[in-house]
Amino acid sequence: MQRSTLVAFITWSAVAAAGIEAAVPATGNPLGNALKDMPGQVKRSIRQFRTGCGVMWQNGKDARAIKRTVQHDGHQLSYADLLLLRRDKEDFAKFLQAGFVWFAVPELFPFYLISFPRSAPSAFESDEQRAKKRATLVRMRTRGALDFLTTLEEQAAGGGGISFRPALRTTAAIASCELAEQLLQSRSVSQALVYVQSSAATPDPKAKAFKALQRITKAEERRSPKQRVGRITGAGKIALDGLSQPALKTGCTIIGSSGPKLGMMRRGALGKHLENLVVEDSALAAQGLETLSRDELLEACIDRGFGSIRMSEPRLRKLLKEWLDVGAAREVGGAYEPHRLRLAMMATFAAGAVRREEDSMSVLPRLAYA
Numbered sequence: 001m002q003r004s005t006l007v008a009f010i011t012w013s014a015v016a017a018a019g020i021e022a023a024v025p026a027t028g029n030p031l032g033n034a035l036k037d038m039p040g041q042v043k044r045s046i047r048q049f050r051t052g053c054g055v056m057w058q059n060g061k062d063a064r065a066i067k068r069t070v071q072h073d074g075h076q077l078s079y080a081d082l083l084l085l086r087r088d089k090e091d092f093a094k095f096l097q098a099g100f101v102w103f104a105v106p107e108l109f110p111f112y113l114i115s116f117p118r119s120a121p122s123a124f125e126s127d128e129q130r131a132k133k134r135a136t137l138v139r140m141r142t143r144g145a146l147d148f149l150t151t152l153e154e155q156a157a158g159g160g161g162i163s164f165r166p167a168l169r170t171t172a173a174i175a176s177c178e179l180a181e182q183l184l185q186s187r188s189v190s191q192a193l194v195y196v197q198s199s200a201a202t203p204d205p206k207a208k209a210f211k212a213l214q215r216i217t218k219a220e221e222r223r224s225p226k227q228r229v230g231r232i233t234g235a236g237k238i239a240l241d242g243l244s245q246p247a248l249k250t251g252c253t254i255i256g257s258s259g260p261k262l263g264m265m266r267r268g269a270l271g272k273h274l275e276n277l278v279v280e281d282s283a284l285a286a287q288g289l290e291t292l293s294r295d296e297l298l299e300a301c302i303d304r305g306f307g308s309i310r311m312s313e314p315r316l317r318k319l320l321k322e323w324l325d326v327g328a329a330r331e332v333g334g335a336y337e338p339h340r341l342r343l344a345m346m347a348t349f350a351a352g353a354v355r356r357e358e359d360s361m362s363v364l365p366r367l368a369y370a
Contacts, residue, residue: 052124056091059123063088063230070225077229079283079296085230086276091121131309134298135361137256138308142360144253145350151246152177172244183351189326192348197330200340209241213337236278237271239339251343254305254350274339277304281342285324289317304342305350310358323349 066081077085098119102109125133155173158166179195186192203210216235220228240248248266252258257269284292284300292300297316301307304323307316327345330336353359357366 048124048126052121055123056088056095056121059084059088059091067226067229070229076286077283078287079280079292079300082230082276082280082283083296083299087122089230091123094119094121134302134309137302138359138361140256140258141254141305141350142354142362142365144250144258145354146365147253148246148250149180152180155246176244183348186348189322189345189348189352192351193326193330193344196344196347197336197341200330200336200344202335202337203239209238212238232272232275234271236273236275236339237267239274239337240267240271240343243267243343251346254346255303270343271339273303274342277342278338281324281327284320285328289321289324292317305346306353306359308353308359308361310361319349 063085066077066085070077098109120129122130152173155169156177158170182195183192186195203213213235216233216238220231220233223231243251245263248263248270251270252261252266255270255273257266257273261269280300280303289297294313294316297313297320298307298309301311301316301320304320306319306323311319323345327341330341331338354362354365357363360366
């Protein structure tokens, strides 16, 4: 990248970020305040951009160092190591995406930042911005759960969109409504999971998904431990074959991947997330939860469909331990497909989170559950 282009990209990013922050001043003349605050906003944005680039560079070095430490089978990375590897890949992808928008349609770059606040790499986030992002994810989870229930009832009544087989869809929606009713009436996660865990069963050996998962498992066994670290195999995406579009959309909303997307893109995003959860759950179970910081606890809980910035550290730790215990109890014997099981667990934990005010950060959903 030429020096002049890089300087222009940094300057435009800083100006765009400053414009976002100064767009809605609290008091006084909006235009005058925005112009007055612009120099300071630009300086802070440039400083934040430089800091973010430094963090990304350091994260990349640390990620490569982690991969070099994997020498033999059975080496267990910590949750912090896995989280770093995931952030390094995601931040790099987001940085390239933002750069592509800048080079392709530079006039739309500030609107891109405004419309998609999650498009910024985590390395560029301040503590305040990270807290706002997590609060947004919590509210998205609550909205997604309630929207899903509304969609089920609309489909059960014979409406809710176009279908080439309306009778079949209506029958399936009625059955789903009955399951949802039983799940919502449950007062414990284990009891609620009973009603949806059938969807997490291992695919039939004659099914295409089962054969594809077997091929992936055998291919991964041939790879060295170093090659397997942080690798997304596609098993999570394959495991989601047959999942309804409303359920797929809700799953993506819970993990913060919203917006108009094709079913294939939704399956890819959700499947990748579920793959990360399978590996990270194993690391958390091995190392225990006592050493996790509050930031790591929040990240782990919100990734799994529960928890919020309002919850205390002991409460977050208790919920995360419950998640691990519920998953471990059902993984014995191989009756459940790991990725499907995580999705079923996310559904039950998210449904429980909506009824708790501190967990949903909303009052009205809790009253609706009462």
